[in-house]
Amino acid sequence: MSAREHALWTRARLGHCGPPLDLLTARFDRHVYAPHAHEEFTIGVCVDGSELIDYRGGHIRTTPGSIVVLAPGEMHTGGPGSPTAGYAYRALYADPALLTDGTLGGVPHFREPLLDDAELARAFRLAHTELSVCPDPLEAESRLPWLLTALARRHSTSRPAPDLPVGASWVAHAVRDRLADDLLTPPSLSALAADFDLSRYQLLRAFRTTMGIPPYAWLAQYRVTRARGLLELGGRPAEVAAQVGFADQAHLTRWFRRVLGVTPAAYRNSVQDAR
Secondary structure (H helix, E strand, C coil), X not given: CCCCCEEEEEEEECCCCCCEEEEEEEEECCCCEEEECCCCEEEEEEEXXXXXXXXXXXXXXXXXXXXXXXXXXXXXXXXECECCECEEEEEEEECHHHHXXXXXXXXXXXXXXXXXCHHHHHHHHHHHHHHHHCCCHHHHHHXXXXXXXXHHHHHCCCEECCCCCCCHHHXXXXXXXXXXXXXXXXXXXXXXXXXXXXXXXXXXXXHHHHHCCCHHHHHHHHHHHHHHHHHHCCCCHHHHHHHHCCCCHHHHHHHHHHHHCCCHHXXXXXXXXXX
């Protein structure tokens, strides 16, 4: 396979010890898929070129920014949309239950497999890109089910389910405290939702509405605060990352820069110099 013909699979977990969800990053010049089907929903975002997909007796032609939704069990193919240009896309393979969390009426049906939703396409592509680099379980569980519910609510025939629970603020603060109590192995959102007799989507909605950010982002910022104190005491970034629950030093650095604008090493050196 040439440099322009490659496919990379990443497996994310939806919460600590939760079910897997596969992510595919692919770029092809000539590759044509044989007719096949998946047990899961296939949700793809075209990032370059054009792919021609045979589906439901017709043809789908993607363009950059378009979203493709292929239903479980439905046969399809895929190949370059032009003989002179290839195609690139990012896709995830979602269990149907992930699209029913915030909807009513069973498994969602998408009349149109090719969707034009620039906002959702950007959000899917960003989440896919970042989780392919660092598939943090809480981040995956916070971002992907939320986006899949948005997809189903916006574009399928399903009706939205009630989303903001009574006592949302109390739920959000209780979840926050549970996350803070276990930095290294935070509980899954599905387990927390069951404790409050809520769906995962309802719990996410309560948390985002109250805190202004999703659970993974709140926990990452809390970890940065804890890491800052350890760095001030002379801790090394790689050691500190493990002590506060980041996957590795690169994961700590990404969030440290987002929150404080500098790398952990630069922060550590500056406070040590000040002392």
